[in-house]
């Protein structure tokens with residue numbers, strides 16, 4: 001079986017701006033894969049390339065072995081997309097919206113009606129089936145986007161920030177539902193800004209920055225790359241100049257030594273194995289230790305470290321004509337998507 005998603009040197013240019021820069025990424029069938037990156041990293045552009053909303057400028061992109069452009073239909077039929085934006089037909093009852101979507105993917109009407117009921121129950125808004133999209137609360141709208149992604153029974157579910165702005169209850173409901181779907185065999189690609197969400201749900205995550213892949217790893221592997229901080233409270237306190245001296249003395253294992261009040265903070269690779277040595281070294285220098293605490297780097301700190309931004313070097317001023325051409329192209333592509341999503 002080919003990978004669920006495979007891109008090789010994928011490039012997307014909007015005029016002078018390279019939104020995707022030779023991005024090579026493989027998501028295996030059955031994986032729960034997270035795509036993390038700061039605003040503007042290119043996550044939505046990547047997704048839109050897979051679903052045919054954005055035309056790539058270079059490289060290759062395949063979904064279950066199908067080229068996303070030359071075999072658009074096969075690739076797109078395998079994907080259920082819950083986008084960030086609410087792009088839903090506002091004039092029909094939501095059950096009909098789902099039936100249109102299933103119909104567009106070739107599901108006969110009776111079966112489409114059954115599937116619509118089934119997914120509305122699954123996401124918990126079956127009692128709203130005859131209401132229009134505009135009448136739903138924000139959280140219900142998010143649930144509907146997920147229902148619409150599921151109505152075609154996709155092998156690959158793509159969730160673009162599904163829990164942005166939703167309450168804690170719904171966030172947990174969504175987590176439970178997508179975990180179940182993944183256990184049933186659906187491959188999931190999730191973009192999120194919530195590191196905790198990625199840590200809890202994903203088998204592997206790719207961290208992107210400025211259109212590039214920074215790294216791909218499991219959440220645990222990423223955490224192992226971080227440093228620990230050993231905070232030692234000294235009976236006699238410690239001055240900043242003493243801390244600077246200690247940094248030289250403890251240089252064999254300390255990356256950085258700072259003070260915070262009467263506490264000395266020592267950054268090391270592995271706090272657990274380094275603490276005894278540190279205590280010995282401090283005592284040998286006449287310091288009396290009152291208290292000690294080790295804190296592990298959070299995934300969030302590692303993420304911030306990995307994506308610390310250099311200034312963008314591209315400007316957009318010379319990109320206007322290329323942008324216009326792109327916009328015309330995007331609008332044609334969007335036309336196709338609107339048709340597919342059942343939007344008038």
Ligand SMILES: Nc1ncnc2c1ncn2[C@@H]1O[C@H](COP(=O)(O)OP(=O)(O)OP(=O)(O)O)[C@@H](O)[C@H]1O
Nearest residue numbers: 014017019037038039040041042043044045046330
């Ligand atoms: N249609 C477009 N025309 C021109 N530039 C675009 C277009 N769409 C996206 N961009 C630019 O491409 C870059 C990547 O944007 P993209 O929306 O893919 O990032 P993202 O990682 O999804 O961000 P966010 O987390 O804020 O949703 C940004 O600099 C953005 O301004």
